[in-house]
Amino acid sequence: MSSRTAGAGMHPGWRVLTYAILLVAALYYLLPLFVMLNTSLKSLAEIRSGNLLSLPQDPSLAAWSKAWGSACTGISCDGVKGYFWNSVKITVPAVLISTMVGAINGYVLSKWRFRGSNLFFGMLLVGTMLPFQVVLLPMARTLGELGLAGTVSGLIMVHVIYGIAFTTLFFRNFYIGVPDDLVRAARIDGAGFWRIFFRIMLPMSLPIIMVSLIWQMTQIWNDFLFGVVYSSGDAQPITVALNNLVNSTTGVKEYNVDMAAAIIAALPTLLVYVLAGSYFVRGMTAGAVKG
């Protein structure tokens, strides 16, 4: 690994070119974010007269506070804040539950195999490849039967069920790399199924827990389809509210408010990547390194 440190032994000209290309690529990806942030700080008049890239002459958070508290999303005009908290209420439990269930499933499928456990795992893998659209109708029916249609709890359940296929895959593949002898040693030491899970397996799972949390958080927070189909009115997540806000036509199109709302909607996932992104990369490669 160390023999391939960036640019070592490279001709200086090539190095300059490499960095130039990387810089252009970075700018290209950052440009939309810049435009959004820039626009959200301008007044409507300035947006109409100026150009996309010119900096705001008189930066203001007015669009932000409108997006948060008073913009119209469909029929109500209370901003996105209620929907933001809906998303939090959906995402936090759904992420935690699906990660926990995935950890237990992965533990069983790798360390307590049973007759047919490979078949079970195979079927679960199919779950990771199922497009959202396929489960829409059956799931709607199920939610109806359970009396959970249109509720936050119903949406949590949908995300947990859909996410388990992924989280199980993560944990199962991680635990396959943990020597079986560790479980044997713990059994001889007097630990049972749950004690081995909580005192041996979970404490060594930090990298894969991070992967699962980040993955699930991104998926669930950013979900639009399940949100728009299975929730209504006050129970909708922020992605749906954002769509409603952008599409509510009350005279002029308020680009600054749209941009502010979009950034608010994207902020949590952005933050998670900035704060925990390195864990994600480490976790994804953790299986390759034996303790």
Added chain:
Amino acid sequence: MAFLSLNNVDKFYGDLHAIKSVNLAIEQGEFVVFVGPSGCGKSTLLRMIAGLETIDGGTLMLGGNDITHVIPSKRDLAMVFQSYALYPHMSVEDNMSFALRLAGEDKAVIAKKVAEAAEKLDLEPYLKRTPRALSGGQRQRVAIGRAIVRQPKVFLFDEPLSNLDAALRGQTRVEIARLHRELGATTVYVTHDQVEAMTLADRVVVLRAGHIEQVGTPLELYDAPVNKFVAQFIGMPQMNLIKTDGINGVPAGAVEAGVRTEHMQITDEGNARIKGTVELIESLGNETLIHVRPDGADSHEMPLIARQYSRSELNMGARVGLGWDDSQAHYFNTQGENLRITA
């Protein structure tokens, strides 16, 4: 009555009859070693004793109690694994005390037992470290320490030295022998290394394909193997095997003669039992191994090897005769049974 006894013990993995009606009686304080080629069922048998694999037939008795279906932690035994199997997120100290903590043992008692074990194994400076910060040899000592702390009735080892380099392996082997002397604990030890088996064992159990071929002291196995398999498995270099047709003076029913390298004598061609050409001479200083290709043998057959403890004057390509003293030879019938033992 034996301390630990296996009575007609069976193990099935689906259609595979992995352990075939094994009978074995182990006395208190005995050091018993299971040897055999890879896949013969050594680990499986050990794990059945540990309670990590279910026993599908027969009974297992320890200290007069039937423990056939008792869970591992209630069997009062401890196990050391080839991969060490240390809990990676716990300190050395916590690794060693885990079982006692789970059992709800008193804190002061735990501290005392861990300290004693650490002292015995020279682990005192490392108690606060995690396994990651230890060398392979130190990790294995921690694994042994974790077993000692529990003061079990029986110690089980599954190829504990296989992950160590040659020098450390020799050193740790001596250490395990010393610990066994000091603790006097009944020990069952699995290895595929016959040197470990010969040097550590009070008795060796030779396994093949899920059943016991022979049980005996190391020297009994060396001097009186019951069949060709055991004869060839024990001893380095392997015992010479010679087809007996055309050789005079062999017992009735014998198809092959087995002669250990140190009993194979180099003579003049004259009227020797076997004539051949010296193919290779390995001078090791203390001993010399002379490889002889018998006349008429195919080139892919193993040469016969004579071992002598004096330097050799012979050159490669020299014509020699080979002979042996019948009292030191083994004769095998078509089933591979040793005629001297079975007769």
